[in-house]
Amino acid sequence: MAIDNEKDLAKALNEGQDSIEIEGDLANKVIRIKATGNVAWAIAIGAIGLAFAVTVGTGGAAAPAAGVVGAAATGVLGVSATAAAVAIAVAAGGVGVLNTLRSYEITNSEEGRVTLKRT
Numbered sequence: 001m002a003i004d005n006e007k008d009l010a011k012a013l014n015e016g017q018d019s020i021e022i023e024g025d026l027a028n029k030v031i032r033i034k035a036t037g038n039v040a041w042a043i044a045i046g047a048i049g050l051a052f053a054v055t056v057g058t059g060g061a062a063a064p065a066a067g068v069v070g071a072a073a074t075g076v077l078g079v080s081a082t083a084a085a086v087a088i089a090v091a092a093g094g095v096g097v098l099n100t101l102r103s104y105e106i107t108n109s110e111e112g113r114v115t116l117k118r119t
Contacts, residue, residue, distance in 0.1 A: 104118055104119065105119050
């Protein structure tokens with residue numbers, strides 16, 4: 001069964017599933033996250049970490065402020081991929097899950113669907 005939301009993706013990554021199939025808009029966001037170069041990713045993950053801390057530290061009440069903090073990440077990933085990255089991190093309980101996501105390899109990509117394999 002394909003995953004179509006950030007919460008289920010975070011769960012699959014935390015469980016270390018060997019293969020993860022993602023569909024819908026989330027597939028496009030994951031491709032965007034994975035396509036980011038290493039230097040740009042370092043900038044994005046730092047900004048996402050701050051946005052995560054602000055969001056979690058306020059119980060979600062400061063989500064708009066987190067959007068401002070995440071401005072550097074949106075410059076790298078775009079608004080929708082950054083929002084997805086923050087949501088994945090919140091669902092997983094930390095930003096480390098995003099590095100786990102980036103360690104997976106895309107083995108199949110077609111319109112609206114992507115398959116990741118753990119390396």
